[in-house]
Amino acid sequence: MLRSVITGTGSALPARRVSNEELAQTIDTSDEWIVERTGIRFRHIAGPGETTSTLAAEACRAAIAAAGVTAQDVDLIVLATATPDQTFPATATKVQAMLGIDDCVAFDVAAVCSGFLYAVQVADAMLRTGVHRRALVIGAETFSRILDWEDRTTAVLFGDGAGAIVLEAQESEDAGGRGILATRLHADGRHNELLYVDGGPSTTGTVGKLRMKGREVFRHAVVNLAAVMGESLAIAGLTAEDVDWVVPHQANARILDATARKLGFAPEKVVVTVDRHANTSAASVPLALDVAVQDGRIRQGDLVVLEAMGGGFTWGAAVVRF
Missing domain, CATH: 3.40.47.10 (Thiolase/Chalcone synthase)
Structure with missing residues (x-):
């Protein structure tokens, strides 16, 4: 049988890390209040020039390197996001271009926090058909750009970042194998x-x-x-x-x-x-x-x-x- 195997992982975070204490300087909150209710102490916030696509591309480069393949070995990109760079085209196509991939299937999936799981199932199904060989499955967000920074009940909860996996179709005869x-x-x-x-x-x-x-x-x-x-x-x-x-x-x-x-x-x-x-x-x-x-x-x-x-x-x- 064909099975989708994770052969590499990667991630990326914006350069700016924001503590609860820093947030408390502009929002009616405190480190104690946030930690007690959420467990959150830090988050990363995207700055100028950092977007969902740039973070996604950075995570993909790390995952590709970990998998020991090249970008040209990828023939499918599924990107989960609720904060795309543009209404269209799909942010996945921008990542494709950043990675230097001339042609592959590339599209976005919108299921908010569950988006990566949705993207995994979609990519898994496509790989197991045998039509595609190797996929980049990505979750990437710049949620800081859709937050109401005057609402302390939501602004303290979210951060920006990206994660990616290389998913490869491999033959397997072991029902419990990789x-x-x-x-x-x-x-x-x-x-x-x-x-x-x-x-x-x-x-x-x-x-x-x-x-x-x-x-x-x-x-x-x-x-x-x-x-x-x-x-x-x-x-x-x-x-x-x-x-x-x-x-x-x-x-x-x-x-x-x-x-x-x-x-x-x-x-x-x-x-x-x-x-x-x-x-x-x-x-x-x-x-x-x-x-x-x-x-x-x-x-x-x-x-x-x-x-x-x-x-x-x-x-x-x-x-x-x-």
Whole structure:
């Protein structure tokens, strides 16, 4: 059978790192207030010349180098983002040009914080057809540019960044061998008003700002994420005891803790980067994955569960033998 195998990871962060103390100079908040409610201590904010596409391209270069291939070996780019450089063309095509790839399939996926999981399933399906050989799957965001900096309940939560993986179609006869073993996605549009941006080309003609009802989102997140991780493990014929690492969407430390407890995952198995990166939306899962690969925690052969939930609501999970 053909299976999609992660052969390289990469990430990128804007140069400017902003502490809670720095935010407190312009927003009615404090380091204690933010840490107690979210676990966040720092976030990176894009500066002049840093965009979703530039961060994505930097992450891709790192992933390509880690995979030991060249940009010309890539024939598919799927980029998850809620903050594209332009309404069109797709930011994926800008990344393609930055990488010097003359021709490949390149498009964006919009599922907010779950976007990377959606992009992984799309790329996995396309690779397993045999039509494509090697994909760049990216999550990249500049959420700082859609925040209302006068709303302390949302402005302190988000940051900018990008993460990418090289996903390669490989022959496998081992049902539990390396590659994506199972994915599961969901969406429920009835909850639009709980987490959304109040603008768009066909409604207001403006970009708009992020709006969120945090308490309701928290409640849905814990229930949905625990359920979808259980579903994806069941599809793969595995249990929580088989999992070496959980790489969750980095939205809020309390969500991470509550979800892990609900499924019985030991805290030391959960990769946490929300303290240093805040919520980078579609970038958070691949960013956290790359951190854990780079520091040696996640190694080849480990069983890893990726999960995320975002506006829409959308949510999903993937079980991967790294």
